[in-house]
Amino acid sequence: MCTKKQIILWFFIFFTGIVSGQSRKIINIPDIPGYQTLKCDFHIHTVFSDGTVWPTVRVEEAWEEGLDAIAISDHIEYRPHSKDVVADHNRSFEIAEPLAQQKNVVLIRAAEITRSMPPGHLNALFIRNANLLERDDVMDAIKEAREQGAFIFWNHPGWKAQQPDSTLWWEEHTELLDNGLLHGIEVYNSSEYYPEALEWANEKNLTMLCNSDVHDPIRMSYDLSTGHRPMTLVFAKSKTTGGIKEALFSQRTAVYYDKTLIGKSEILEPLFFASLAFKDNPLKIQNGASRRIEITNKSEVDYELELVQPGVGFDAPEHVILKAGQITPLTISGNSDEISQAKTLNIYYGVKNMLLNPEENLIVTFSFRNL
Amino acid sequence: MCTKKQIILWFFIFFTGIVSGQSRKIINIPDIPGYQTLKCDFHIHTVFSDGTVWPTVRVEEAWEEGLDAIAISDHIEYRPHSKDVVADHNRSFEIAEPLAQQKNVVLIRAAEITRSMPPGHLNALFIRNANLLERDDVMDAIKEAREQGAFIFWNHPGWKAQQPDSTLWWEEHTELLDNGLLHGIEVYNSSEYYPEALEWANEKNLTMLCNSDVHDPIRMSYDLSTGHRPMTLVFAKSKTTGGIKEALFSQRTAVYYDKTLIGKSEILEPLFFASLAFKDNPLKIQNGASRRIEITNKSEVDYELELVQPGVGFDAPEHVILKAGQITPLTISGNSDEISQAKTLNIYYGVKNMLLNPEENLIVTFSFRNL
Amino acid sequence: MCTKKQIILWFFIFFTGIVSGQSRKIINIPDIPGYQTLKCDFHIHTVFSDGTVWPTVRVEEAWEEGLDAIAISDHIEYRPHSKDVVADHNRSFEIAEPLAQQKNVVLIRAAEITRSMPPGHLNALFIRNANLLERDDVMDAIKEAREQGAFIFWNHPGWKAQQPDSTLWWEEHTELLDNGLLHGIEVYNSSEYYPEALEWANEKNLTMLCNSDVHDPIRMSYDLSTGHRPMTLVFAKSKTTGGIKEALFSQRTAVYYDKTLIGKSEILEPLFFASLAFKDNPLKIQNGASRRIEITNKSEVDYELELVQPGVGFDAPEHVILKAGQITPLTISGNSDEISQAKTLNIYYGVKNMLLNPEENLIVTFSFRNL
Amino acid sequence: MCTKKQIILWFFIFFTGIVSGQSRKIINIPDIPGYQTLKCDFHIHTVFSDGTVWPTVRVEEAWEEGLDAIAISDHIEYRPHSKDVVADHNRSFEIAEPLAQQKNVVLIRAAEITRSMPPGHLNALFIRNANLLERDDVMDAIKEAREQGAFIFWNHPGWKAQQPDSTLWWEEHTELLDNGLLHGIEVYNSSEYYPEALEWANEKNLTMLCNSDVHDPIRMSYDLSTGHRPMTLVFAKSKTTGGIKEALFSQRTAVYYDKTLIGKSEILEPLFFASLAFKDNPLKIQNGASRRIEITNKSEVDYELELVQPGVGFDAPEHVILKAGQITPLTISGNSDEISQAKTLNIYYGVKNMLLNPEENLIVTFSFRNL
The missing domain is CATH 3.20.20.140 (Metal-dependent hydrolases)
Known part of the structure; x- marks a missing residue:
C-alpha cells in the first residue's frame, strides 16, 4: 500500500x-x-x-x-x-x-x-x-x-x-x-x-x-x-x-x-528580436503620462541594454537588463508636448553583450506606435 | 578615463x-x-x-x-x-x-x-x-x-x-x-x-x-x-x-x-499533455527493432512516470522522469510479432507527482500510430 | 514499520x-x-x-x-x-x-x-x-x-x-x-x-x-x-x-x-592571512625545480591575486584566484641559480578585491623559507 | 587605454x-x-x-x-x-x-x-x-x-x-x-x-x-x-x-x-559529535523556563534528528534538522518540577540519515549539565 x-x-x-x-x-x-x-x-x-x-x-x-x-x-x-x-x-x-x-x-x-x-x-x-x-x-x-x-x-x-x-x-x-x-x-x-x-x-x-x-x-x-x-x-x-x-x-x-x-x-x-515577446498595442502616451511595456525574454541570454540617445518627447530607462526567461517592464514617460504628435516612438539601445566588432555593439530599435 | x-x-x-x-x-x-x-x-x-x-x-x-x-x-x-x-x-x-x-x-x-x-x-x-x-x-x-x-x-x-x-x-x-x-x-x-x-x-x-x-x-x-x-x-x-x-x-x-x-x-x-511536445510520426516498429521518441517537457515540473502495465508486443521503460525544460528520450522496443499488426501502441503511465485522490495517481496514455 | x-x-x-x-x-x-x-x-x-x-x-x-x-x-x-x-x-x-x-x-x-x-x-x-x-x-x-x-x-x-x-x-x-x-x-x-x-x-x-x-x-x-x-x-x-x-x-x-x-x-x-591555511615548511627549491604549496581559503571570499613584481630567481603565477572554501595550489619554479642562495622567497601579490583607496589594492607578501 | x-x-x-x-x-x-x-x-x-x-x-x-x-x-x-x-x-x-x-x-x-x-x-x-x-x-x-x-x-x-x-x-x-x-x-x-x-x-x-x-x-x-x-x-x-x-x-x-x-x-x-560545536555551560532550567542552545554543524551533512523518548521533566523538539554549515537552535523547556533536581539532562535523538543496520538508526545522546 x-x-x-x-x-x-x-x-x-x-x-x-x-x-x-x-x-x-x-x-x-x-x-x-x-x-x-x-x-x-x-x-x-x-x-x-x-x-x-x-x-x-x-x-x-x-x-x-x-x-x-x-x-x-x-x-x-x-x-x-x-x-x-x-x-x-x-x-x-x-x-x-x-x-x-x-x-x-x-x-x-x-x-x-x-x-x-x-x-x-x-x-x-x-x-x-x-x-x-x-x-x-x-x-x-x-x-x-x-x-x-x-x-x-x-x-x-x-x-x-x-x-x-x-x-x-x-x-x-x-x-x-x-x-x-x-x-x-x-x-x-x-x-x-x-x-x-x-x-x-x-x-x-x-x-x-x-x-x-x-x-x-x-x-x-x-x-x-x-x-x-x-x-x-x-x-x-x-x-x-x-x-x-x-x-x-x-x-x-x-x-x-x-x-x-x-x-x-x-x-x-x-536573433535579438526573435528572443523577445511583447504586445504591440499603440501606447497613446501624452506629456506627463507613462506606460509600461512588459517584455518577455524567452532566450537564455540576459540582454543588457544601454540607451544610446534620448527619446524625442519621452524618457526611457538608461539601463535595462532583459533577464533570461523572465519578464522585464520598460516604462516610457512623456516629457514634453512633442510626444502627442509622435506617430511612432523609437527607442535606441546598444546591446552590451552583442558585438559586431571589438569596439562596436549592436544597436537595436524598439519602435512603438503612439497614436 | x-x-x-x-x-x-x-x-x-x-x-x-x-x-x-x-x-x-x-x-x-x-x-x-x-x-x-x-x-x-x-x-x-x-x-x-x-x-x-x-x-x-x-x-x-x-x-x-x-x-x-x-x-x-x-x-x-x-x-x-x-x-x-x-x-x-x-x-x-x-x-x-x-x-x-x-x-x-x-x-x-x-x-x-x-x-x-x-x-x-x-x-x-x-x-x-x-x-x-x-x-x-x-x-x-x-x-x-x-x-x-x-x-x-x-x-x-x-x-x-x-x-x-x-x-x-x-x-x-x-x-x-x-x-x-x-x-x-x-x-x-x-x-x-x-x-x-x-x-x-x-x-x-x-x-x-x-x-x-x-x-x-x-x-x-x-x-x-x-x-x-x-x-x-x-x-x-x-x-x-x-x-x-x-x-x-x-x-x-x-x-x-x-x-x-x-x-x-x-x-x-x-495539463500534462499541454506540457509536452513530441513528434507524432508513425513508429513502424517491428519485433526486435526499437524507436526513440524525444519528449520535450516545456513546463517547470519534473513529471515522474511509472509504467502501469506491460505493452502488448513491445517494451517501454518502467520508470521515466521527464525533466522540466529538458528533452527525454522514450525508447520503445518490439518484443513479439504481435507488434507488426498493431495499428496503435498505447503506453500507460502513472504520473507519480499528479494526484487525483490520496491513493490515486493520474494515469496517462501515450498513443503512437505504428503502421 | x-x-x-x-x-x-x-x-x-x-x-x-x-x-x-x-x-x-x-x-x-x-x-x-x-x-x-x-x-x-x-x-x-x-x-x-x-x-x-x-x-x-x-x-x-x-x-x-x-x-x-x-x-x-x-x-x-x-x-x-x-x-x-x-x-x-x-x-x-x-x-x-x-x-x-x-x-x-x-x-x-x-x-x-x-x-x-x-x-x-x-x-x-x-x-x-x-x-x-x-x-x-x-x-x-x-x-x-x-x-x-x-x-x-x-x-x-x-x-x-x-x-x-x-x-x-x-x-x-x-x-x-x-x-x-x-x-x-x-x-x-x-x-x-x-x-x-x-x-x-x-x-x-x-x-x-x-x-x-x-x-x-x-x-x-x-x-x-x-x-x-x-x-x-x-x-x-x-x-x-x-x-x-x-x-x-x-x-x-x-x-x-x-x-x-x-x-x-x-x-x-x-584579515587576508587569517582567511588562509597552508604549510610553512621550507621549500628547498633549486633552479629548474618547482614546488606546489596548497593554500586553503577558509573564508567565503574568492581572493583574486595579481603578481605585482617578478620573483628573484623564481617564477610564480601571474594570476591566482584563491576560491572560497577550496584549496588552490601555488606552484613556484626556480628560474635561475640565484634561488639556491635565497633564504626566503617573497612573493608580492595585489589582492584585486581588497581596496585601501579608490585606486589602490592591498598588497600582500607570501614569505616562504627556502633553505 | x-x-x-x-x-x-x-x-x-x-x-x-x-x-x-x-x-x-x-x-x-x-x-x-x-x-x-x-x-x-x-x-x-x-x-x-x-x-x-x-x-x-x-x-x-x-x-x-x-x-x-x-x-x-x-x-x-x-x-x-x-x-x-x-x-x-x-x-x-x-x-x-x-x-x-x-x-x-x-x-x-x-x-x-x-x-x-x-x-x-x-x-x-x-x-x-x-x-x-x-x-x-x-x-x-x-x-x-x-x-x-x-x-x-x-x-x-x-x-x-x-x-x-x-x-x-x-x-x-x-x-x-x-x-x-x-x-x-x-x-x-x-x-x-x-x-x-x-x-x-x-x-x-x-x-x-x-x-x-x-x-x-x-x-x-x-x-x-x-x-x-x-x-x-x-x-x-x-x-x-x-x-x-x-x-x-x-x-x-x-x-x-x-x-x-x-x-x-x-x-x-x-563522527556525529565531531561535526558539531556548541557551548557546554550548565543550563540551569527550572519548570516553566526554557533555554536555547545554538548548535553549529561544521560538516557538509544535514543531520536529521528525531526524538526517541520524552525528556524527564523537560520538552525538547521532536524533529530537528542540523543544517550543514549552519547554526540551529535547540530549545529545552522545563515542564515539571522534576527538572529542578536533575543534575544532567539527557536528550535522545535518532539520526535519520545515519544507519547502523537496514532498520536501525544511530541513537545519539545530548547530555547537558543542569545545575
Whole structure:
C-alpha cells in the first residue's frame, strides 16, 4: 500500500546529486527567419590524439548539452598516447558515428592540421579520409583537405604558445586566403577571445567560429549548471551535414560564449528580436503620462541594454537588463508636448553583450506606435 | 578615463546577489484547451492583522514570482498589532490596490473569519466590505460574506492547533455546505497537505485550494531560487476578478506545491499533455527493432512516470522522469510479432507527482500510430 | 514499520524550496588577532518610517543571515505610513528588542536625521531617546544626539537625489567634523559605492561604513542564496553594544559588499592571512625545480591575486584566484641559480578585491623559507 | 587605454561557467579521535577496460573533488577497447601514478576480477602485479591476489544483471570468507544501496565499502555542484597506502552517499559529535523556563534528528534538522518540577540519515549539565 506520505516522499528521491545521463538540455537561442539556429562545436579532441576521453563521450556530452552538431578534430601530427592507442586518423570518427546516428547529433568528419606558426593550427571539416592529410609539407596537407571538399579555418590565432606578444596575420594566411584554402577563423577558443580575429573576419569575409577545443571531459572545463561551452551558432536551412556546410561557406554563423554573442548585424538583430515577446498595442502616451511595456525574454541570454540617445518627447530607462526567461517592464514617460504628435516612438539601445566588432555593439530599435 | 580598479568594481556591480526587483519570473505551467491557467494565492496576511509586511509588499512579491492573482485575507478577529496599526478591515486592500493595478496583478478583496473549531477559519473572497464581517456570531459573519457574494472556503482543515489528533469533518460544516455557505477547502496550506480534505473535495464537490497563508516576507518562508510558494491553479476564461470567481465556483482549480499537482483528471490530463511536445510520426516498429521518441517537457515540473502495465508486443521503460525544460528520450522496443499488426501502441503511465485522490495517481496514455 | 527505502526517502523531503526559518547562516569572515570580526548593518528601516516590514522581521533576518548586530534607524522626519501606523520614534526599537535578546543579536538604538543637503541624511547610533531628536533645526537634532552619546555618520553621501552631478563635501560637514559631531561615513550604501567617501574617510580619519539601507524584506533586495547584504565589519573586543561603540569610535571597521573588502591595510592584511591555511615548511627549491604549496581559503571570499613584481630567481603565477572554501595550489619554479642562495622567497601579490583607496589594492607578501 | 567594450568583455571572463581545474573542493566530514577521515573511492574504470576516460583524468577528478585516495580497478577479463587500446593490466596505474604523486592523491594498485555469479565481481586492492591475475580459474586469480597481499571485496552484490530477483549470499562466498579470501563488501555501488550487504557486513565482520564504479567522466554521473560521488570513508592512522590498508583490514570504514552515512556506532557516533560545536555551560532550567542552545554543524551533512523518548521533566523538539554549515537552535523547556533536581539532562535523538543496520538508526545522546 502506498500512503499519502510515501507518494510525496517518493518524489524527492530524484533531487539528489545524481546526473541521470538520460536527458538533454535545451539551449534557448531562437531560430531566426529563414534559418534554424544550430548549436555547434567544431573543435574537439579524444584519446586518439591528445584528449582524455573516448570518442563516444563527445557525442554523449553534446547530446546532453543540447548541441546539434560537433566535429571531432583530432590532431594529425600530435598523438601522445600512440604507444597505447593504436589506430589510424579516421578511427575516432568511426567509433563515435553510430552513437551520433542514434542520438541525432550531426557528427562531422574532421582533423586538425597541427603545425608551427605560420600557418599554425588549421581545422578541416567535411573531409572524407583523414589519413590522407598526414603529409610532410603543410601545403600538401591543406590542399588535400580542400580537394576532399573541406571547409578550413584557422584555430586560436592569438594562442600565446604560438604568438606570445601580439596576434599577427602572416603572409602565409594571405596566400591561403587568396588560394581559397582558408574559409574561417576562430574568434573565440576555449576561454580566449581574439579581437584581432574578429576584425579580420569582418575585413576579409571569413566565417567566424567559436569552439571549445576541449581535451578533457567537458564538465571538467565548463560548469554546465551555470554556464555553457563556447559554441558556434550556425544559421542553416537544415540540421544536416550539408546544411551546415552551406551555412559555413556562406558566413552565416555567430560566436556564442559566456552569454555573449558576436556576429554580423544581419544575424544578431533578428536573433535579438526573435528572443523577445511583447504586445504591440499603440501606447497613446501624452506629456506627463507613462506606460509600461512588459517584455518577455524567452532566450537564455540576459540582454543588457544601454540607451544610446534620448527619446524625442519621452524618457526611457538608461539601463535595462532583459533577464533570461523572465519578464522585464520598460516604462516610457512623456516629457514634453512633442510626444502627442509622435506617430511612432523609437527607442535606441546598444546591446552590451552583442558585438559586431571589438569596439562596436549592436544597436537595436524598439519602435512603438503612439497614436 | 577608465582605470583598472574601476573595471574591477564595475564588474562586481553586476554579478552580485542584488535582486533588482525589476523582473518577473515566469511560472511554466501551460494553459489548457479553453482556459488560461492562472497562478493564484488566496490566503495572505499583512501588518493589518498578524502578518509582518506592508500590503504593497504582497503585490510586489506576487508580481516578481509570476502570480496572476492574490487575495489579502487579513483576520477579522485577530489583530495583534492594533496598538500601533490603527485602521479598519478594508485598509490593507486599499493600500495594495493601486500597485496591483499598475502591475496587472488581480487583487481580490477578502477576509479571514477566524473562529475556534467548529467551523475553524474560513476565507471569504470577492467581498465588498470587510468591516461588515465583524460580528459576534460566526454564522452572521458567514451569511454577511455570502450576501456580499463571497466564495467561502475552509482554511487548513487539519491544522494541529485546532484538530490535534485527527482531521474531522464537523456537523457544522455539513450545515454550511447544505446552506450554500461553503464552496471550497484548502487541500494544502503553507507546508501541510491534508489528504482528508482532498477526499472531501472529491466527495462533496468542493473546490480544491492551495495557499501559502504567508505571514512573513515570502522569501523567508520559501526559497524562490529553487522552489515556489504553494498556489492554487485556476483554469479561467479570463484573467479578471470575474473570470476567477466563475472558475472557483465551477471547481476548475488544481493544487500546486513542491512541483506536485493535485486535481481532477479532466484538469490534470490536459495539463500534462499541454506540457509536452513530441513528434507524432508513425513508429513502424517491428519485433526486435526499437524507436526513440524525444519528449520535450516545456513546463517547470519534473513529471515522474511509472509504467502501469506491460505493452502488448513491445517494451517501454518502467520508470521515466521527464525533466522540466529538458528533452527525454522514450525508447520503445518490439518484443513479439504481435507488434507488426498493431495499428496503435498505447503506453500507460502513472504520473507519480499528479494526484487525483490520496491513493490515486493520474494515469496517462501515450498513443503512437505504428503502421 | 520503517523499511530501508523509506528511511532513505524520508531524508529527501527536506530538500524542497521550503526555507525553515530555523537555522542561521555563518558568514565566513575570520576574526583577526586581538579582535572579533562582527558583521553589522547600521542602516535599516521598518514600517515605523518608510520601510515595509515589522521591526521583528529585521531581527529575524539578521539572525538568519548570520549578522551579529543591527541598528534600526527609522527616519525622524519622514513617516509616510503615519496615517495607519501611530507610534513614537522609540517604538520600532521597543518592538524588536525582546526578539533580539532571545536571538542574541545586538540591537542598537538609532535614528536617521533626514534633511536636505547639506548636511543630508545622518544616522545617530547608541542614542537613548529618539523622540528628542525631533527638532526644527538640524543642528539641534545633531547636538541632541551627540549629547546622548551618539556615534554619527553621513549616509549615502553620493546619493543622486541629493547630489545629482558630483559627490561634494560641504562646508557644513567640515563644521560637523570640527565640532566632533561627525564620526563616520558610508562608503557603500544599498548598491552604490562612493569612492569619494573612501578618500574622505582616509584623509579625515572617519570611520568607514557599509550598510544596506534596506526598506523592503531583505531577500527582495539581495539574493542570499548566492550573495550577501552589504555590511560593516566591526573589529571589536566583545560582541556587545559597548564593544561595537568602542570599535566604531576607534575606526576599526571594514566595508564588505559583493565579496569585496575595503579598509585600512592594518585591518585587511591580517584579515587576508587569517582567511588562509597552508604549510610553512621550507621549500628547498633549486633552479629548474618547482614546488606546489596548497593554500586553503577558509573564508567565503574568492581572493583574486595579481603578481605585482617578478620573483628573484623564481617564477610564480601571474594570476591566482584563491576560491572560497577550496584549496588552490601555488606552484613556484626556480628560474635561475640565484634561488639556491635565497633564504626566503617573497612573493608580492595585489589582492584585486581588497581596496585601501579608490585606486589602490592591498598588497600582500607570501614569505616562504627556502633553505 | 581601456575602452568600454573591453570592460564588458573583461567582465564576462570571470563569471563564466569556466571550471578552472585549478582548485580542490573540501569534503567537510571531520576526523574522529585517533583517526584521520580519508575520503576514498576504490572502484573506478578507465579506457584500459570498459571506461571512457584516460587514467590521469581519474586522478584529476579525485583531486578536484577532495578525495584522498582512489583505486583504479580495471577489469581483468573485460576489455572491449582492446582493438584500439593495447596494453597490459598494469598500464592504467602506471599512467596515473606520476600525477597522483604530484597531486598528493594516494593511488592504490588494483584490479577487478570479473566473473559470473558466483562469486561475481571482486576487487583486489594493494596488489603488486595485475597481470598475474589473468587466470582461467577464478579461485586461482583470487588466491594470486591474496598472495600479493590483496584486500578483496565483493562488488555490487545485488546487481540486477547477476542477481535479478533477490540478493543472495552463495556457498562460494562462505568458502572465500572461510579461507581468508574475502574481506569486504560493497554496501553501496554507483546509485544502488544493498541492505542485505549491510546485514552481511555486520554479521560476518566484513568491511563496508561504498564506491562509484564510475566508467564515464565523473561529472557525467554526479552533479558535483549539489551532490557528491558515493565514497568509502576510511578512518586511518595516516594518509598513506599502508594506513588505508590497515584501516580496511580493521573494518574502520563508513559508507557515504547522498549525504547519508552508514557504519558501526563506534564510528558514526564520534563522527556525529565531531561535526558539531556548541557551548557546554550548565543550563540551569527550572519548570516553566526554557533555554536555547545554538548548535553549529561544521560538516557538509544535514543531520536529521528525531526524538526517541520524552525528556524527564523537560520538552525538547521532536524533529530537528542540523543544517550543514549552519547554526540551529535547540530549545529545552522545563515542564515539571522534576527538572529542578536533575543534575544532567539527557536528550535522545535518532539520526535519520545515519544507519547502523537496514532498520536501525544511530541513537545519539545530548547530555547537558543542569545545575
